Amino acid sequence: MTTSIDSIPPARRSATPGPERGGGATLADVARRAEVSRATASRVLAGRAAGKSASHARVLAAAEELGYVVNGLARSMMGVGRRSIAFVSSMMVGPTFATMAGGAEDIATANGHLFTMCTTGGDADREAALIETLSEQRVAAVLLVGSTPATEEFDERAQRYSATLARVGAQLILCGRAALPHHPHIASIDYDHLGGVRSGVEHLVELGHRRIAFLGSLDEMTTPHQRFLGYQAGLADAGIAYDPALAAQSSNESDAAAATTIAFLQEHPEVTAIVCQTDIMAVGVCRALNARGIAIPAQISVVGFDDMQLVADLTPSLTTIRAPFHDVGELAGRIAVGEPYDGPVVLPSRLIVRGSTGPARA
Known part of the structure; x- marks a missing residue:
């Protein structure tokens, strides 16, 4: 169940309203049918009463006959x-x-x-x-x-x-x-966001890449920031100076990443590998490269992050960082x-x- 709360004002409400009454049987109806007090009916239905008395049996029978449904929200609030x-x-x-x-x-x-x-x-x-x-x-x-x-x-x-x-x-x-x-x-x-991207850069360096770009949102949110730091750490480990010009900004959408890639490579044709903040961005990068006839990985290698299920079925399949989401x-x-x-x-x-x-x- 997905909940949105546009109708709830941000200010704290002064009272805690109970659930609205529906059209079904109420606790009072059950108590009346069983000829007991509401307090007794409540204890029985909440499982807090002894199970051998005649009143206990009458409450359960009345609830069954009336189709009474226990208000779980009200119980949890108590x-x-x-x-x-x-x-x-x-x-x-x-x-x-x-x-x-x-x-x-x-x-x-x-x-x-x-x-x-x-x-x-x-x-x-x-x-x-x-x-x-x-x-x-x-x-x-x-x-x-x-x-x-x-x-x-x-x-x-x-x-x-x-x-x-x-x-x-x-x-x-x-x-x-x-x-x-x-x-x-x-x-x-x-x-480990940082260590994951760092291992991706290390993998590229081992393959001989030196002009390695990063595609991400480049903002101060925790996930993008940690992954960008991982890219910089991977370069530093290899003795490669970080070049701000090789950090390309994109939103986390494949279409945006594709458009950014096309413009970026026109300015930086020397790049041989692109590390992406997410698999969604990497899909856009691969689509842009394929559309321009740029062979993956012969001309440009691509690394993603997340290991979404679909990326293993791309052609070629995507090298990526698997995060332990589950x-x-x-x-x-x-x-x-x-x-x-x-x-x-x-x-x-x-x-x-x-x-x-x-x-x-x-």
């Missing part, structure tokens, strides 16, 4: 019943977030929790309102997923989210985002259901060599 675990991201970007969500959902459902997926459109006010709403609904944990601004403002915002959730016994878990050094109580499960989600899910958090986790990324990289052209 601290009983199943509590949900929320997966919150700015948007659902391809299969990568879906794989991460799958890992978390496996753990959540196995432990009796409802798993919900919510998007914020990258709007900080919508994000704050969503955290407030989830806390009002007594969520068990919020998995805040993906890249975030590497700023003091975000650190303060995350601390506010953590405090809001803590008031209802819930926790904030950063998923695919590095730990916040000043807030060690906020859990972080991440993977494992990140699974570990975050385990913390969400109550397993101990012993400090930040950074899972390794792995270079997957395929057909899009080869020896540098002479």
Whole structure:
């Protein structure tokens, strides 16, 4: 289930409204049919009453006859019943977030929790309102997923989210985002962005490449920034001076990456390899090269990041960095259901060599 909250104002509401009454049987109806008090009916239906009394049997029979459905949201707001675990991201970007969500959902459902997926459109006010709403609904944990601004403002915002959730016994878990050094109580499960790209550059250097370009968003969001640092670190390891002119900027869309590649290579025909921030960008790069009759990898090698399923089926198949998205989600899910958090986790990324990289052209 994907939730958007355009209609929820960012300001904190002064009261916590209960769920609207539907058209079905109510607790009062069950109590009346069973000839017991509402308190007794509530205890029976919540599983907090002895199971051998006549009144217990009458309540269960009345609920069955009337088709009464227990209000799970109301129960969770009272601290009983199943509590949900929320997966919150700015948007659902391809299969990568879906794989991460799958890992978390496996753990959540196995432990009796409802798993919900919510998007914020990258709007900080919508994000704050969503955290407030989830806390009002007594969520068990919020998995805040993906890249975030590497700023003091975000650190303060995350601390506010953590405090809001803590008031209802819930926790904030950063998923695919590095730990916040000043807030060690906020859990972080991440993977190695920098080391992954660094290994891609190392692979190209071993193939004889020296004029290696980088295509990315080149902004200060955590994921792009870490991957760009990995590119620079890989060059430094090989004794290759970083040339700012070989860093090309593009949004994370294949069409944009293709257009950027065409213009970039007109200015830098000496480039023999391109490292891309994501597989989506790499697909655009490969499409642009194929359209211009530039052979991959004979003339230009291409490296991506993410190892999306489709890239193994490209011609040639894409050399890329495999990120452990499912494992990140699974570990975050385990913390969400109550397993101990012993400090930040950074899972390794792995270079997957395929057909899009080869020896540098002479």
